[in-house]
Amino acid sequence: MTDQKxxxxxxxxxxxxxxxxNFNEVAQGYTAEEAIQEASRCLQCKxxxxxxxxxxxxxxxxxxxxxxxxxxxxxxxxxxxxxxLPAICGRVCPQExxxxxxxxxxxxxxxxxxxxxxxxxADFGKNGGNGGDSPxxxxxxxxxxxxxxxxxxGCTGDDSRLKVAVVGSGPAGLTCAGDLAKLGYKVTIxxxxxxxxxxxxxxxxxxxxxxxxxxxxxxxVKRLGVEILTNVIIGRTLTLDxxxxxxxxxxxxxxxxxxxxxxxxxxxxxxxxxxxxEWLTRINLMKAYLFPEYDTPIKxxxxxxxxGGGNVAMDAVRCAxxxxxxxxxxxxxxxxxxxxxxxxxxxxxxxxxxxxxxLTNPTRILGTPDGWVRAVECQKMTLGEPxxxxxxxxVPLKGSEFEIEVDTVIMALGTSPNPxxxxxxxxxxxxxxxxxxxxxxxxxxxxxxxxxxGDAVTGSATVILAMGxxxxxxxxxHEYLSGNSVGG
Amino acid sequence: MYRILEKRELTPVTKLFVVEAPLVAAKAMAGQFIIxxxxxxxxxxxxxxxxxxxxxxxxxxxxxxxxxxxxxLGKLGVGDKILDFVGPxxxxxxxxxxxxxxxxxGGVGVAPIYPKAKAIKQDRRPVRITSIIxxxxxxxxxxxxxxxSVSDELYVCTDDGSKGFHGFVSQKLKELIDSxxxxxxxxxxxxxxxxxxxxxxxxxxxxxxxxxxxxxMVDGTGMCGACxxxxxxxxxxxxxxxxxxxxxxxxxxxxxxxxxxxxAEEKIADHQCTCGGGSK
Numbered sequence: 149m150t151d152q153k154x155x156x157x158x159x160x161x162x163x164x165x166x167x168x169x170n171f172n173e174v175a176q177g178y179t180a181e182e183a184i185q186e187a188s189r190c191l192q193c194k195x196x197x198x199x200x201x202x203x204x205x206x207x208x209x210x211x212x213x214x215x216x217x218x219x220x221x222x223x224x225x226x227x228x229x230x231x232x233l234p235a236i237c238g239r240v241c242p243q244e245x246x247x248x249x250x251x252x253x254x255x256x257x258x259x260x261x262x263x264x265x266x267x268x269x270a271d272f273g274k275n276g277g278n279g280g281d282s283p284x285x286x287x288x289x290x291x292x293x294x295x296x297x298x299x300x301x302g303c304t305g306d307d308s309r310l311k312v313a314v315v316g317s318g319p320a321g322l323t324c325a326g327d328l329a330k331l332g333y334k335v336t337i338x339x340x341x342x343x344x345x346x347x348x349x350x351x352x353x354x355x356x357x358x359x360x361x362x363x364x365x366x367x368x369v370k371r372l373g374v375e376i377l378t379n380v381i382i383g384r385t386l387t388l389d390x391x392x393x394x395x396x397x398x399x400x401x402x403x404x405x406x407x408x409x410x411x412x413x414x415x416x417x418x419x420x421x422x423x424x425x426e427w428l429t430r431i432n433l434m435k436a437y438l439f440p441e442y443d444t445p446i447k448x449x450x451x452x453x454x455x456g457g458g459n460v461a462m463d464a465v466r467c468a469x470x471x472x473x474x475x476x477x478x479x480x481x482x483x484x485x486x487x488x489x490x491x492x493x494x495x496x497x498x499x500x501x502x503x504x505x506x507l508t509n510p511t512r513i514l515g516t517p518d519g520w521v522r523a524v525e526c527q528k529m530t531l532g533e534p535x536x537x538x539x540x541x542x543v544p545l546k547g548s549e550f551e552i553e554v555d556t557v558i559m560a561l562g563t564s565p566n567p568x569x570x571x572x573x574x575x576x577x578x579x580x581x582x583x584x585x586x587x588x589x590x591x592x593x594x595x596x597x598x599x600x601x602g603d604a605v606t607g608s609a610t611v612i613l614a615m616g617x618x619x620x621x622x623x624x625x626h627e628y629l630s631g632n633s634v635g636g
Numbered sequence: 637m638y639r640i641l642e643k644r645e646l647t648p649v650t651k652l653f654v655v656e657a658p659l660v661a662a663k664a665m666a667g668q669f670i671i672x673x674x675x676x677x678x679x680x681x682x683x684x685x686x687x688x689x690x691x692x693x694x695x696x697x698x699x700x701x702x703x704x705x706x707x708x709l710g711k712l713g714v715g716d717k718i719l720d721f722v723g724p725x726x727x728x729x730x731x732x733x734x735x736x737x738x739x740x741x742g743g744v745g746v747a748p749i750y751p752k753a754k755a756i757k758q759d760r761r762p763v764r765i766t767s768i769i770x771x772x773x774x775x776x777x778x779x780x781x782x783x784x785s786v787s788d789e790l791y792v793c794t795d796d797g798s799k800g801f802h803g804f805v806s807q808k809l810k811e812l813i814d815s816x817x818x819x820x821x822x823x824x825x826x827x828x829x830x831x832x833x834x835x836x837x838x839x840x841x842x843x844x845x846x847x848x849x850x851x852x853m854v855d856g857t858g859m860c861g862a863c864x865x866x867x868x869x870x871x872x873x874x875x876x877x878x879x880x881x882x883x884x885x886x887x888x889x890x891x892x893x894x895x896x897x898x899x900a901e902e903k904i905a906d907h908q909c910t911c912g913g914g915s916k
Binding site: 341342378379380384406410416419422423426429430434435439442445447518519563567 | 660673675678679725854857860862864866871876890894902908
């Protein structure tokens with residue numbers, strides 16, 4: 149193997165000094181030439197390990213072959229057979245611990261850049277390939293959820309199709325709905341917020357996942373025949389029982405993240421303390437970074453500390469820079485090795501000027517006399533024996549307290565699953581920590597006909613794991629409903 | 637979209653809408669709220685449900701024009717549609733089964749106490765209801781007739797004495813307690829200073845007092861944590877744990893400070909609204 153073959157084709161990114169102050173996408177994607185060059189590195193393994201590493205089993209060598217041959221629309225078609233959200237996955241999946249980790253090329257050099265190629269196929273397959281495959285179907289965008297019939301005549305689909313309800317339009321729900329629609333079911337997604345997409349809309353920032361891309365992939369799912377009703381909170385506006393009474397034969401719960409976690413230290417309710425959920429929702433869903441053009445405000449901190457070491461913490465701190473922060477810190481109680489964020493996101497943040505204060509744990513947040521954040525008091529930590537997560541347990545160093553002057557603190561410590569459905573539904577068991585009890589292979593909950601997946605089951609995890617869960621549940625729902633109809 | 641079927645101007649700055657929202661109407665209970673958005677660039681704001689009609693599929697809201705969103709909302713008329721209208725949110729109020737209840741409503745806060753009184757009377761619970769409603773002046777008083785229809789006694793107060801008792805609702809409440817009214821509990825809704833004053837009035841008497849808090853919210857479904865309040869030393873999320881709390885347990889200083897977090901930004905947005913997008 150030549151040296152050139154060992155290395156992957158680099159993808160252009162915005163210059164760190166420029167991008168740290170704008171919300172445009174950081175990674176620019178491959179050109180056609182670059183994509184073909186990278187695709188040519190693929191060994192086209194007979195027994196591709198990469199596919200096993202993909203939670204939604206994308207036929208990776210097959211789509212890469214299409215790119216190599218210049219058939220970008222064909223590449224997209226292959227991906228869409230198993231994945232309805234390729235432009236999203238190509239951007240936010242942690243490929244380095246999934247498909248790319250299994251790539252044979254990775255043993256002697258760099259694995260093939262599957263994520264970048266998937267993104268390319270999704271972006272170019274649409275434009276160059278006449279929109280990829282787009283099955284005809286009514287676009288139910290404006291269906292009125294308050295109408296008697298959810299579809300209000302917008303969808304004049306085949307009435308003999310069995311109805312399935314999907315709760316939540318995040319990655320788990322969209323995937324489950326897309327797969328079920330392909331299997332011939334009449335699927336309705338119920339979304340609590342005013343726009344669909346879940347964490348893809350409210351959580352992941354524009355500079356990592358443009359909302360235009362999310363909207364396009366949601367439109368693809370709609371074109372598969374899926375109807376999406378916004379402003380309907382299952383558990384409040386309609387209950388799970390109402391859904392069955394309205395003729396839905398099965399329900400998938402992809403309700404996602406719930407209440408944000410706080411540390412329980414003094415000062416967390418001072419003005420200027422945000423949960424990462426609130427911070428990101430204001431910025432991404434409500435577009436507070438465009439205030440006053442958009443009405444939702446946000447405090448543009450000059451000195452911002454984000455507590456946590458995951459991808460959400462990286463998103464939050466990078467947003468702080470883009471809102472004009474002069475200093476932006478990550479405070480994390482363990483070491484760099486233990487950080488759960490993707491290496492790529494940590495590097496991106498570092499390049500943009502984020503300061504990492506590792507082995508550092510906040511003990512209290514200090515306020516001004518009128519109740520605004522003034523500083524955060526931290527303690528230095530050292531690593532002890534491994535804990536239940538296998539990572540070394542952080543132990544406080546006595547007498548090591550020090551203050552960092554900040555005006556904004558963002559807690560990115562994860563969330564507990566949303567309680568609204570489980571609290572308002574009989575027969576749905578939850579774990580002590582709030583996650584829905586669901587079979588790992590099928591997503592089946594403790595109530596017949598009800599399936600679940602994504603953060604609602606696992607607690608905070610990744611987009612692709614939620615999609616994998618949605619996919620498995622779709623297959624299980626299909627089996628459940630076809631079994632029912634055959635067995636009577 | 638959610639069509640406005642009826643509009644009433646209760647005061648020059650307080651409007652009542654009857655909105656077509658059958659799914660919300662079917663599930664609404666006294667004490668719950670909805671979240672609205674008026675335009676694509678708009679904010680999500682919570683508003684308490686004032687009334688609902690399950691058969692007609694309507695929900696009634698009352699709001700005071702205090703900022704950009706409520707002013708834009710106030711410009712809508714009969715036949716217009718509200719872009720987003722989602723609910724019912726929050727926990728229903730836990731209303732007494734018997735005894736003597738005092739309902740205290742200040743300003744636009746009279747609107748949220750009305751459905752509580754109505755629910756008790758509709759259920760024919762053996763509860764005696766004494767209502768104290770107030771406003772800065774007579775022309776700002778709302779829903780007096782409606783409140784009279786669901787109360788056993790009604791007292792009207794105005795800060796300037798232009799109608800009824802000259803003084804605050806909390807002062808009237810103290811007068812009634814001191815003259816022997818044996819209330820079993822109090823529900824107070826209105827501006828933060830009014831609820832706080834009511835709570836401080838009843839505290840020495842050990843009289844249970846519920847309040848309905850209205851903190852800043854974004855999603856309203858238990859996801860963002862913007863609406864957290866300290867109650868009895870614990871952090872509660874108003875949107876899923878509230879909006880009603882034991883007023884004697886609420887950290888009022890913190891709650892009022894948090895509600896004022898975006899005062900500067902609200903002025904900017906409001907200015908833009910009144911001047912038509914900042915043009916001269």
